[in-house]
Amino acid sequence: MVFQFKFWHSLLNPSSLTYALEHKDEYEKIRGYRRSFWLVFFSALLLFALRNIWGMNTSALTTLFATGLDDRYIFARYISLGSSVLWAIGFFLFHYFAVAYFLHLLTELPFKxxxxxxxxxxxxxxVEKALTFIAFIIVGYATPYTFFSLAPTLFQFVQHDYLLYFVNQLTVATVATIWVQYRFLSQWDEGNRKVLMAKIIVIQIILALIVAAISILPVFNWLTRGAN
Structure with a gap:
């Protein structure tokens, strides 16, 4: 038999997809998944590219434009755009493979x-990043914090960069991630459900700590330094 993968149907009815994956002897192929995979992949690339073209994370290049170094500025913008696309690819691969592997190690469920x-x-x-980007376009400027987190509110009381960036990673998408991972993985995991939930939450906290550490480092400046 062939299992017809439908993105929203499988999300709302995870038992159908989990059963098809668990009983591969009954289902020779999962049709439609590859199309969804490439759609999400190229959507991520397009979003990261559009954000860079609009000017997000390119303030360090403003001095080149202001001083009339047009050739260097254009070259630096191309380097910046290429870096954003590579960052998008890394973002996708990290979540699709690395995070999945961490969950595999913690739960002993099949990696695939x-x-x-x-x-x-x-x-x-x-989707969350896209909505944040749209909001930035509407107001005409970007901020380092998303309104989907408590970081903008916390900023009114605390000026600790690492803490703010850490909280900034704990967003509505984080809650949705925990929900969908638990919803699917609990279909396969026959152990303690609370332990499974704890494992999923711990991974999200660790990821937030890592991303916060990266956020306070001048990674963008390092990537574009050669173009300045």
Whole structure:
């Protein structure tokens, strides 16, 4: 038999997809998943590219434009755009493979099964980033914090960069990620459900700590230094 993968149907009815993955002897092929995979992948690339073209994370290049170094500025913008696309690819691969592998190690569930679930996680994050980007376009400027987190509110009381960036990673998409991972993985995991939930939450906290550490480092400046 052939299992027809439908993105929203499988999300709302995870038992159908989890059963198809668990009983591969009954289902020779999962049709439609590859199309969803590439759609999410290219959507992520397009979003990261559009954000860079609009000017997000390119303030360091303003001095080149202001001083009339047009050739260097244009070259630096191309380097910046290429870096954003590479960052998008890394973002996708990290969540699809690395995070899935961490979950595989913690839950001992098949790596290939968890990868399928991660496509939903990436979709949630991309949608949240897209909505944040649209909001930035509307107001005409960007901020380092998303309104989907408590970081903008916390900023009124605390000026600790690492703490703010950490809280900034705990967003609505994080809640959606925990929900979808638990919803699917609990279909396969016969152990303690509370332990499974704890494992999923711990991974999200660790990821937030890592991303916060990266956020306070001048990674963008390092990537574009050669163009200045």
């Amino acid at each position: 099964w968890i990868r399928k679930v991660q496509l939903y996680v990436i979709s949630f994050i991309v």
